[in-house]
Amino acid sequence: MRKKIVWCCIGVVFVVSSVWSFLIVCSPPGHRVEIVQKDVVVKSIDLDHAKNEEFVVYYGESSNTIHIEDGEIWVSQAQCPDHICMKMGKLSSENLPIVCLPNHLIIRFAE
């Protein structure tokens, strides 16, 4: 009986998380992007009017190169060990930021 309760709880967590994930991934992109390191907004950019550019955000001796082109933003180069921020590709969902955990960097759409 107790096992069934636990299985049911896990099932509910799985279903709710799946639906929630789907809604997060499918949410549309915003317009204004914030680049945040720790709790400081390093840069705020309006993607609709941003010119194509590439700039570097430093974290100690490490860094992330951020690329903006045709109203889209992504991390083109990173000195972090896992490079997950690069593999995450372009910022496309309002609720799903690009995160570089080792360099404490978040690129997200501003509310």
Add this chain to the structure above:
Amino acid sequence: MSPKKMTQLSLLTAAALILYLVELQFPAPIPVPGIKLGLANIITVVAVERFRVRETALLVAVRVILGAFFAGSVSTFLFSAGGAVCCLCGMSALKRFLSAGRTSGSRSGYKNLVLYSVTGAVFHNIGQISAAVLVMRNPGVLAYLPVLMVTGCVAGLFTGVCAGEVEKRLPYV
């Protein structure tokens, strides 16, 4: 602690550390921060089943500290530690909850290990994300929690089945 128990825990810690280091050599299957299979979790599940909470905590602590020493940084240590503490709390609470409904002396089955593993994986992700929020001083990473919960359930199922196989083959000395 008896030398026999200490030796068993040391061997399991070494196995967990090897699994942890081997897993680091493979690239992340999905580009989401924090997603991994958690092969070291196999050993934690076996330890939760066989040892007391205190002893399992010792095993996990040594694995996390040595893991960070061999292959991590301060922040990865904090993420791992946050995940490990939550994972252990979740598994131990579940073991107590399940064993309360069982006759004393009987050993729990294969399915219990899968339950420990999935619960541990979900709690590990909660701890990991909480540590990330504290370290980065920003709640932005919380957005990944539901994604990590889904992958945690799947990875936990896999490591739970592996733990069941290990448990069957590892003799009680």
